[in-house]
Amino acid sequence: MSYINEFNIAIEPFIQVNYNALVHSTKAFGGKPQRYREVQADYQGYAAELLGKALNQNALDDALTLEDREKLFESLRHWGALTNKGDYKKSYEVSLRRGFAISPGGGLSPKPEPSELFDQSALIQSELWKYIVNGQDIEFQSSIFQPVGGMDNIAKAFEKRVGDLIEYNAKVTKIDQSDTGVTVNYQQQGIAKTAQADWCVCTIPLSILSQIPVQTSSGMQAAIRSLPYAASVKVGLEFKRRFWEQDEAIYGGVSYTNLPITNISYPSTKFCDKGKGVLLGAYVWGANAFEFTSLPPQERVKKAVEYGKQIHPQYAEEFDNGISVGWHRVPWTQGCYGLWTEEKRAEHYENLCQVDGRLVLAGEHASNLPAWQEGAISSAHDAIKRLHQKALSTMA
Numbered sequence: 001m002s003y004i005n006e007f008n009i010a011i012e013p014f015i016q017v018n019y020n021a022l023v024h025s026t027k028a029f030g031g032k033p034q035r036y037r038e039v040q041a042d043y044q045g046y047a048a049e050l051l052g053k054a055l056n057q058n059a060l061d062d063a064l065t066l067e068d069r070e071k072l073f074e075s076l077r078h079w080g081a082l083t084n085k086g087d088y089k090k091s092y093e094v095s096l097r098r099g100f101a102i103s104p105g106g107g108l109s110p111k112p113e114p115s116e117l118f119d120q121s122a123l124i125q126s127e128l129w130k131y132i133v134n135g136q137d138i139e140f141q142s143s144i145f146q147p148v149g150g151m152d153n154i155a156k157a158f159e160k161r162v163g164d165l166i167e168y169n170a171k172v173t174k175i176d177q178s179d180t181g182v183t184v185n186y187q188q189q190g191i192a193k194t195a196q197a198d199w200c201v202c203t204i205p206l207s208i209l210s211q212i213p214v215q216t217s218s219g220m221q222a223a224i225r226s227l228p229y230a231a232s233v234k235v236g237l238e239f240k241r242r243f244w245e246q247d248e249a250i251y252g253g254v255s256y257t258n259l260p261i262t263n264i265s266y267p268s269t270k271f272c273d274k275g276k277g278v279l280l281g282a283y284v285w286g287a288n289a290f291e292f293t294s295l296p297p298q299e300r301v302k303k304a305v306e307y308g309k310q311i312h313p314q315y316a317e318e319f320d321n322g323i324s325v326g327w328h329r330v331p332w333t334q335g336c337y338g339l340w341t342e343e344k345r346a347e348h349y350e351n352l353c354q355v356d357g358r359l360v361l362a363g364e365h366a367s368n369l370p371a372w373q374e375g376a377i378s379s380a381h382d383a384i385k386r387l388h389q390k391a392l393s394t395m396a
């Protein structure tokens, strides 16, 4: 956000949570997608009711004072939209959360009709509750933004200011260092070239750097080679019309599924446009991602459409075009982000982030915030700060 402010990059809201979007499991409710809001309201309502019962049956007397039990019961009624007695049942109030069978309207339109609740056991067994907490992660908190016109606008804003320092299409093939400087060999349009400098900040992802000869301490070398990268595939699907808005009143946000496509993310722009619309039709991870990229690109798109049809039957009629990217196949990243584990961090992270002789690494892989630009940028800030201090101390 600080660079967005500094560089005056136009942004717009990115809608992460949409209670009107869908949650879907092939193993629940006959494979029929349900509204996020219905699952959330009933899950909260039933959980509140059960906890309230436990309180009133004195099951929690040892854990809570009488005053806290009373206040908690009051909060559960509020949180779960329970009756005064603590029951969760079909009502006007509950339908204000989960939606109505017949929504309130004007004049002589039909009287509002509260909606039926899910069966409690079916809801618990559905596992759809997995999806309703996604927007609560701090990483997906509201408000969240995207640059108007695409994420590239952040990079382009940097380019505008320091473009004359960038050499494009320069593929680094080797990094050497001595007590006095760093030598980098690279290929540019088939020509072997060399660059020399006093210090080097290297932001090449470890998935690539681990394949390049780099002169470092053995600790940093082991760290570079230790980190596997996540595999991921995204599929963009273009439709003849924005049926998710027109037919289902889903304006932005994300629907979740247990299918390999994992989610469908709706555009946060051009709402109510009468023309074609593009959505993220698959965000595939792990083994499923490898399975997707084993197919030719058009087959991947076809697969995403087949899966998506289970959530939006309109896919059959409305599909127009599609594109897929397998991030683990992109030659200059070969992965989506570094897959740190706690054990790996304990063993390698400090070594990875050291100023090693005259070389320091930066990027999302050298951060405690993997898979985010924030991690990459804050890692760079930290690396150049420490490098600057070292450079000053060498001059003294």
Ligand SMILES: Cc1cc2nc3c(=O)[nH]c(=O)nc-3n(C[C@H](O)[C@H](O)[C@H](O)COP(=O)(O)OP(=O)(O)OC[C@H]3O[C@@H](n4cnc5c(N)ncnc54)[C@H](O)[C@@H]3O)c2cc1C
Pocket: 170, 171, 172, 173, 203, 204, 205, 208, 232, 234, 327, 332, 333, 335, 336, 337, 362, 363, 364, 365, 370, 371, 372, 373, 374, 375, 376
């Ligand atoms: C599918 C996907 C979705 C994402 N969504 C988001 C999001 O919504 N929000 C968010 O904040 N982040 C997101 N991220 C993460 C974000 O893109 C990364 O964290 C960030 O780009 C990492 O920055 P970096 O500088 O470390 O690496 P990169 O941006 O990968 O930059 C590394 C650079 O090194 C270059 N390079 C590679 N090999 C060589 C070589 N041999 N010689 C010279 N140069 C080389 C590459 O060309 C590249 O330009 C997403 C990532 C992916 C893959």
